[in-house]
Amino acid sequence: MKKIQIKIPVLLPQVASEKDTCVERLIKALEAKDGLERVHVADEEANGAPQLCFHYDPDKISIDRIQSIAERAGAEITKKYGHLLIKLSGIRHTRHARQIENKLLDIEGVLEASVTAAGMVRLEFDKNETNFDFIAKKLEKEDLEIEESSTNEGGLNKPAKSSENLEQKESKQQFSEKDKHAKDSESYAGGEEHAHEHGGILGKNTELIFAIISGALLGIGFGLSFVESIPEWVSLALYIGAYFFGGYFTAKEAIETVAKGGFEIDFLMLVAAIGAAILGEWAEGALLLFLFSLGHALEHYAMNKARKSIAALSDLAPKTALLKKDGLTEEVGIEKLSIGDTIVVRPNSKISADGVVVKGESSVNQAPITGESVPVDKVPVEDTAKDYSKVDDIKAENRVFSGTINGNNTMEIKVIKEARDSTLSRLVKLVNEAQTQKSPTQLLTDKFERYFVPSVLILVVTLLFAFLVIDEPFSASFYRAMAVLVAASPCALAISTPSAVLSGVARAAKSGVLIKGGRPLEDLGVITALAFDKTGTLTEGKPKLTQVVPLGDIQEEALLKIAVAVENLSEHPLAKAVVRDGKKMLEGSEIPEAFNLEAVLGKGIKASLEGDTIYIGNLDLYEGLNDMKPSEEIVEKVRDLEGGGNTTMLLRKNEEYIGIIALMDTPREAAKATLSELKKIGIKRMIMLTGDNQKVADAVAKEIGLTDAWGSLLPEEKVEAIKKLKEKESKVAMVGDGVNDAPAMANSTVGIAMGAAGSDVALETADIALMADKLETLPFAIGLSRKAKAIIKQNLWVSLGIVALLIPATIFGFANIGVAVVIHEGSTLLVVFNALRLLAYKK
Template identity: 90%
Template sequence: ADSHGAGEEHSHAHGGIFGKNTELIFAIICGVLLGIGFGLSFVESVPQWISLALYIGAYFFGGFYTAKEAVETVAKGGFEIDFLMLVAAIGAAILGEWAEGALLLFLFSLGHALEYYAMNKARKSIAALAELAPKTALVKKNGKTEEVGIEKLTIGDIIVVKPNSKISADGVVVDGQSSVNQAPITGESVPVDKVPVENVEKDYSEVDDIKDENRVFAGTINGNNTLEIKVIKAAKDSTLSRLVKLVNEAQTQKSPTQLLTDKFEKYFVPSVLILVGILLFAFLVIDEPFSASFYRAMAVLVAASPCALAISTPSAVLSGVARAARGGVLIKGGRPLEDLGELTALAFDKTGTLTEGKPKLTQVVQLGDISENELLKIAVAVESLSDHPLAKAVVRDGKERLEGEESPDASNLEAVLGKGIKATLGNDKIYVGNLDLYEELNDTNPSEEIITKVRDLEGGGNTTMLLRKNEKYIGIIALMDTPREAAKKTLSELKEIGIKRMIMLTGDNQKVADAVAEEIGLTDAWGSLLPEEKVEAIKKLKKKESKVAMVGDGVNDAPAMANSTVGIAMGAAGSDVALETADIALMADKLETLPFAIGLSRKAKAIIKQNLWVSLGIVALLIPATIFGFANIGVAVVIHEGSTLLVVFNALRLLAYKK
């Protein structure tokens, strides 16, 4: 089967005496010789052999690469279109139709060269990824800086990145503040502000969750200030180099359409050869010279070559994957690229995917005659003694609301596991906790009215803390893991492009799940799920909806992702697990890129369909046309090569896809 451009079979390393465009130049020389020879054949005074010599020259230049590739393939025991073309050209020469044969080789080699050029364009936009990282870095040792190749960098080295230059390694900022353009890796259009880590001595190479404002990636572009960066990954393991590796592997993963066309070719090519064999003996049945039968058989050979078919899917997959990578979406192959466009349902993990993943202070309710500031000061004082994530959130957001007003110092912290804390503030005893804490104390129970208030807040998806000073209840503080800013807008965009069901799967309780679902506009919310129950939920969805994607952060959602049609990971630039487990990875931690990816996939699917119709349609028209002699070899080649180029250039439209 012919498969030039499908990747493995042809390396297309067409060097030669004219550099990498030799194939194109050879094709043009062939055309020029053919033209002159053809023109001279009409001039009486010029002897016949001069034209013939020019045709033979044309054969050499036109057939050089075709023959080279045909011989290489036959040596491996395969038949390719190049071989069929060569047979047809030699056949024409045997019949004395040198001009025909030369034209055949000219058009074929020209088409081949142009198609190679076009496919290279798509490959180049992928190769451009690999070129993102600079080749050298400025390393700081004992106060001096020296330039070294990035392959020499080791974990823990400190590199200096000048303003407006590219960052050469994955690392954490240890000195300087700047904003970094991360678009080449994550597709984020807005630069991200970077600040140094708190503990410069620490080894961050094993730390998974490094804050976005501390970490930088190879290939991203520094803003207006100098940064000093501590390397946390060797060059070969950087996010960028793994991205490039994955994109290159993606080209080899065949899509459903590709597998279908491969199967078709497997049966189609031998049947064409049998048909040609039969046509060679047509002169025994109908009254015509052998040369006429031979010529017809050669024309059919050219017409039936499934060139365009072979390249229609790979070229579209290549362009689609390249375009997605530029937008910060990694698609690992033809299969997820095609499946993504057919999704009808999306399942989302809640924490960190639909929500920020960190609780925020949402409400402060005063009980009795105490001002909000007074209440917050007490809460901040007591909670700053604890290192619980909720306590940290109270301190962070409380201080922000107090706008720099000092809060007193508390002491003697006592934690009651899972229920709350007690501490001393001046002469007062302060309690902060949930209702269970006060049931356990059982000395002064909160009134029914207070309990109802707490339950209402919890019903709205909040986590609540009730504060008591000595014997008196003074206030309620409510916290909630708030939805991402972009979540609501993104979900309504997804609804517009026809995603019918959007389901949230979460380990949080059902009340919280419902509250978040209502706020951002989900169709279903399933709460209180363990990781293995998420897998069950995906299987259940798959029965109802044919194709389901699981969107998560890849760490605890890996089993659910593996069971969905397409696993989509968020924030893959930060987490290694997400890059490995998902079929599709959104490099930036942003939901907004999801509608873009789905739109791109649909466009790719449409282009693949158009390509298949064009390539199969032309073969179906050309075979009968050549059998019944409506089209000669020249016409067959023009249409055949034309359709191949049409298919390739159609696929390249994906590179220009806009959101």
């Protein structure tokens, strides 16, 4: 049995994650082929891309045949299944979103659908059974308008006026719509103050104004009812006016829903209000409609605050750029920029594209992307002609991101990503997708509602016939049933979790933390253990010269000059670190020139300096050199330094050992303080997983305050380490760079990638991505998650508690319709505004 691995993006170009259902379909299709024993997602990745691992019998099938079968199966799946992310306007509330979700799932060919109250729709469909145009028409019939749409390959695009067929549209990663779908002044990116579907003759706040007018008429009518000299019909007329203004939007929604065969709370509220009028309780009916209308208007307004925080991300990128071509500068739309183009960024203006600095020096405010509060200094790259679009490890001082703000100097930027692929575009798309991912609590409440709502309706129908059993008129039974109907409506429950998730994701994005949905938002708050990769996560990821130890009569400065002179000839990363840090320590002293460099692979180097032969290397270099081996005392010093986590170099001049140089991948400055803060907020175990030897791991762990350090681990052993941790701690988060650590992150409860800005792989693979390469962001993310979890719990207690109290209170007559609607609407607003507190969360 042999194995071969193939990158998933090669087989399924439209699939962004190995967790996509299309990957499962591909695996099932391939495992049915003769000769393929097993197909699965590989633990390790190739250049950051997830891979499929094929276990095959070489006697039955060849590698070429596997490649051919896999590519053909992938092409068939890509041709058959479509993925869509759509931004809609017209979604009124959480319950309406759920209705639309169910209607989309009813469309033949739609396999998966998720709709949020914020208007984001995620769809997976069978292209042989349906297409975007058909889905769009269905949405149009629901009085919804498509503002933006995309496939998995591109960012959100505004609908264009075009008559291209579906295949042409998909090849461009955007979909056209009818003219009426194109919005001129209003768009998702603009972040309207209030959803237009609630607008009317008085503008976007018509519903709120109508509710206030209703309340005023109700109040005046109620006050005049106590004045004996004023006829009763005056108060009645005012109540009827209150009915009109308070019930206008409720009736509109109810009629639209019923006309489409739906059955919603708006209709039930309308029935309750009409019932109150029939019973002569005009004041109570008017109060019900006034409060229900006011509650809806305020709910829309409050939820829009969270939507605007996310919509504001889209506004970060400027719409145009100053393109420099043939010595001339012209203003063009950012969509016209190509990789390799040079753009000019003027002082105090936004940067239009992801790129590298090729001319000029400035400081850049990266807060919109990474959350960093201090501007970052930028300098030009050394090789301006190089193609940096394929380079993964571009230095922070050379790289800039679309949407960040230039300081006081003009810079020229070489574009390395098209507008739709920029870090900002990907961030916006992933945040929008995050809204459609339901949290465990939301899935639980959805399940609860499926059983609760029919139960309430059965109870209400039963209470309607209470007059047959109890000695009371039908009017009393009807009134009680309507009161129970109002009391039991699960409006607060429906919005309690989505509002908190939306607010939490929006608040995190504002501080440079991408949380991909409700599940990681909730899970991060309950983790008890954190596993860290070492290199580049807890440490700087680059070696530093830590100690210079002279042996014999030589002075430290003279030893350092010899080391810098010889290492200056080498390209090895450790040699570069010695030269860089050594020159700083020598402060401009003259360095002699060395010649005739000879490298001994994996052991060290040899060179000539001022007539002497200089050797620099590890102990193994001198084992096979000649009989002049280092003394036991020197060996012991080297071993002591290595035991402290250092990488050592022993220097020899001719036959004499003259000194030891020690380097170390030093811990980040913020590591110790951050781990201390994590300990204070209740993280019990903090474990470092590293491929370095155990001595190095222990030294770093002791210095920064880790509880455990597990060294000498291969990538697959890190996965086993995470599984072992999960057995003991149940909830474990893995923190790494999202590339080499992807398998371990995938097996943890929550995978957290650091320095995700500029790393497509980290953005795609992690559950939570810290855009800045800063460890100190971690306590904020965990704190926000805990706050979100607490608010979700509070909202559940409030929403379920109110229903549990109100139902018996209305059944036994302790509360009338007026009291029920006040408490019902009050609890709905309470959970929404409670969730909005997350937008103001601070560490």
